[in-house]
Amino acid sequence: MDHDVLTGDCLRILAEQPAASVDLAFADPPFNIGYEYDLYDDRRAREDYLEWTERWLAAVKRVLKPTGSFFVAIGDEYAAEHKVRLDALGFTMRNWIVWHYTFGVNCKKKFNRSHAHIFYYVADPNRFTFNPEPVRVPSARMTTYADRRANPVGKLPDDTWVLRPQESDAHFQTDADTWYVPRVCGTFKERGEHPCQMPEAVLERIIQVASNPGDLVLDPFAGSGTTLAAAKKLGRRCLGIELSEEYADGVRRRLQRIEFGEPARPVRRKPAVARAR
Numbered sequence: 565m566d567h568d569v570l571t572g573d574c575l576r577i578l579a580e581q582p583a584a585s586v587d588l589a590f591a592d593p594p595f596n597i598g599y600e601y602d603l604y605d606d607r608r609a610r611e612d613y614l615e616w617t618e619r620w621l622a623a624v625k626r627v628l629k630p631t632g633s634f635f636v637a638i639g640d641e642y643a644a645e646h647k648v649r650l651d652a653l654g655f656t657m658r659n660w661i662v663w664h665y666t667f668g669v670n671c672k673k674k675f676n677r678s679h680a681h682i683f684y685y686v687a688d689p690n691r692f693t694f695n696p697e698p699v700r701v702p703s704a705r706m707t708t709y710a711d712r713r714a715n716p717v718g719k720l721p722d723d724t725w726v727l728r729p730q731e732s733d734a735h736f737q738t739d740a741d742t743w744y745v746p747r748v749c750g751t752f753k754e755r756g757e758h759p760c761q762m763p764e765a766v767l768e769r770i771i772q773v774a775s776n777p778g779d780l781v782l783d784p785f786a787g788s789g790t791t792l793a794a795a796k797k798l799g800r801r802c803l804g805i806e807l808s809e810e811y812a813d814g815v816r817r818r819l820q821r822i823e824f825g826e827p828a829r830p831v832r833r834k835p836a837v838a839r840a841r
């Protein structure tokens with residue numbers, strides 16, 4: 565089973581990959597907001613950043629299978645620009661997911677940022693993988709209203725994903741209709757060296773719903789390797805691309821610690837609301 569991270573520029577490396585070979589792509593590109601990476605300069609001129617965005621989106625499209633799905637995580641500053649470009653490439657949007665989290669940056673003269681956008685696109689609206697069963701959650705009819713009309717197998721999650729660390733030190737809980745997942749804060753056991761590591765739980769949900777075991781999952785901006793770690797745990801093949809040798813080495817070390825198909829994180833039965841501040 566392949567679980568690989570290649571070091572270098574994703575534009576160059578994607579051009580070397582076979583066309584129509586990837587089942588699921590997840591991209592969490594630099595947001596162009598001045599984040600401190602070791603190599604990449606996250607303060608590019610707007611036009612330069614957008615021209616580059618167009619190029620890597622098209623490069624992902626080339627390697628995606630006609631039945632493939634593409635998820636893009638992006639911040640407020642360039643969300644609209646990414647959507648316009650994804651639409652122009654001929655992708656079809658399935659959901660505009662809002663990932664709500666806390667532990668964002670505290671602001672003094674505006675409201676604190678507490679969300680990111682995750683765009684869920686498919687190449688063909690009539691042919692794509694969507695596995696509802698692994699991500700189904702109990703509905704409010706079941707958990708709150710004891711309504712006999714509730715579908716006993718639960719419902720699909722909402723398109724707002726709530727990640728409040730005050731309410732859980734576990735992740736998406738199977739007995740809640742909203743899944744609670746914290747950002748990966750500095751003190752968390754999951755946290756590695758990378759400055760903007762995503763929680764594995766977000767990637768587990770995406771990979772479970774939009775790919776099948778053995779499928780190839782691509783992350784052109786591997787960072788700390790969250791996508792690859794989740795893919796390996798879930799029995800998918802994965803290819804990551806990362807500009808920084810240091811980060812790519814971190815991904816390799818992270819993958820070595822994971823057994824292929826190892827059980828996902830333990831699930832807590834109740835949100836710890838008593839700990840909310």
Ligand SMILES: C[S@@+](CC[C@H](N)C(=O)[O-])C[C@H]1O[C@@H](n2cnc3c(N)ncnc32)[C@H](O)[C@@H]1O
Nearest residue numbers: 573574592604761762785787788789790806807
């Ligand atoms: C937002 S971070 C990704 C974080 C990742 N989702 C995680 O959970 O760890 C973006 C990453 O893209 C990398 N990067 C920037 N430009 C790149 C390029 N042209 N090709 C490949 N990687 C690049 C940066 O070094 C950084 O690690």
